[in-house]
Amino acid sequence: MVVDIKENVSLKSYSTMRLGGQARWLAEAYEENDIPNLVEWAKHQNVPFMVIGSGSNIVWRDEGFNGLIIVNKILGKQILSEDEAGATVHIASGEIWDDAVGWTVEKGLSGIEFLSLIPGTAGAAPVQNIGAYGAELSNILTEVGVYDDETNAFGSIIASQCGFDYRTSRFKQADKGRFIITNITLKLSKKSPGPPFYDSLKNYLNEHKISEFNSKVIRNAVINIRSSKLPDPAEIANNGSFFTNPFVEQSQFDSLKQKYPEIKGWPAKDGKIKLAAGWLVEQAGFKGVHDDETGISTWPTQALVLVNEHAKTTADLLSFKQKIVDKVREMFGITLEQEPELLP
Numbered sequence: 473m474v475v476d477i478k479e480n481v482s483l484k485s486y487s488t489m490r491l492g493g494q495a496r497w498l499a500e501a502y503e504e505n506d507i508p509n510l511v512e513w514a515k516h517q518n519v520p521f522m523v524i525g526s527g528s529n530i531v532w533r534d535e536g537f538n539g540l541i542i543v544n545k546i547l548g549k550q551i552l553s554e555d556e557a558g559a560t561v562h563i564a565s566g567e568i569w570d571d572a573v574g575w576t577v578e579k580g581l582s583g584i585e586f587l588s589l590i591p592g593t594a595g596a597a598p599v600q601n602i603g604a605y606g607a608e609l610s611n612i613l614t615e616v617g618v619y620d621d622e623t624n625a626f627g628s629i630i631a632s633q634c635g636f637d638y639r640t641s642r643f644k645q646a647d648k649g650r651f652i653i654t655n656i657t658l659k660l661s662k663k664s665p666g667p668p669f670y671d672s673l674k675n676y677l678n679e680h681k682i683s684e685f686n687s688k689v690i691r692n693a694v695i696n697i698r699s700s701k702l703p704d705p706a707e708i709a710n711n712g713s714f715f716t717n718p719f720v721e722q723s724q725f726d727s728l729k730q731k732y733p734e735i736k737g738w739p740a741k742d743g744k745i746k747l748a749a750g751w752l753v754e755q756a757g758f759k760g761v762h763d764d765e766t767g768i769s770t771w772p773t774q775a776l777v778l779v780n781e782h783a784k785t786t787a788d789l790l791s792f793k794q795k796i797v798d799k800v801r802e803m804f805g806i807t808l809e810q811e812p813e814l815l816p
């Protein structure tokens with residue numbers, strides 16, 4: 473095999489939180505065919521393997537990973553078909569997601585501009601069904617190309633079989649670790665995006681007196697909003713939102729509303745109400761906090777983002793996280809769920 477397999481590699485550079493132990497082995501895959509070769513190599517050594525992208529949704533345990541990490545670098549973007557209504561595009565899984573978004577917008581296509589500037593690779597996007605500003609990948613994804621570790625074969629899974637839901641999919645749940653995503657297919661439109669827009673986007677567009685919309689305008693607006701609110705993981709160690717937004721029953725929301733009249737909720741699936749995790753964290757007293765004990769802080773303009781200022785270990789991060797979880801539970805009776813995966 474021609475792929476270079478390195479030994480005892482620090483995983484800090486493979487998580488945007490920059491914490492964690494070592495990988496016993498690590499290799500970069502540049503072509504689809506590197507995948508079965510590396511999987512076979514790991515099986516031959518009798519060790520587990522794991523495929524990752526940019527590590528923007530991963531927190532590595534201090535113990536590290538006694539197996540093979542495969543870093544996905546498979547590149548390629550192409551338009552598969554096009555007519556006056558839109559185009560179907562194929563994106564290889566190692567492409568940087570935001571590069572792919574920029575490419576589709578340059579081609580005058582609409583559908584993923586709301587998901588601009590989300591860090592990471594295209595192949596990880598279906599894993600947690602990335603979403604922002606009221607849009608979700610599952611709205612425009614038609615197919616996921618995979619290498620199936622059970623059948624040792626390449627294949628594809630249509631969107632309706634991906635088990636997509638809020639920030640999740642079968643790739644994160646029932647079939648975690650089984651499929652290595654090699655490409656995604658998206659159906660995009662040539663029609664310009666239009667209102668209603670998500671509140672913060674609507675406010676930005678109003679403030680900037682923007683009333684003519686196309687995918688480029690929306691992409692620029694989303695990039696400007698995100699850059700003003702969120703730390704750039706290339707410069708500041710963080711995993712974006714550290715908790716997912718919780719869903720509660722209407723009755724629980726009603727009683728919370730009595731106690732906290734300013735609490736906001738949005739109607740969601742199955743009669744549930746979606747709450748803003750960031751608001752709960754702020755109310756629990758964690759806005760702009762610098763915790764000297766653990767070296768973790770919360771980002772001043774978005775308390776949901778935990779920042780590694782000078783933490784030494786993942787244990788530090790988890791201990792700070794627990795302070796937030798405990799306080800939110802005590803105040804609101806809600807247990808926040810961590811969004812970035814703790815691996816392995």
Ligand SMILES: Cc1cc2nc3c(=O)[nH]c(=O)nc-3n(C[C@H](O)[C@H](O)[C@H](O)COP(=O)(O)OP(=O)(O)OC[C@H]3O[C@@H](n4cnc5c(N)ncnc54)[C@H](O)[C@@H]3O)c2cc1C
Nearest residue numbers: 525526527528529530591592593595596602603653711712
């Ligand atoms: C500043 C910041 C802002 C963010 N904002 C958002 C946001 O608005 N919305 C949102 O949804 N997310 C957001 N995220 C989270 C993150 O960007 C996404 O989850 C992204 O899709 C992760 O991509 P990645 O390549 O870094 O995946 P990684 O972190 O490397 O991997 C994530 C998971 O996917 C698996 N995986 C990765 N590649 C593959 C593959 N090819 N095949 C199978 N499994 C694979 C990994 O094993 C792991 O389980 C944000 C993160 C940061 C740091």
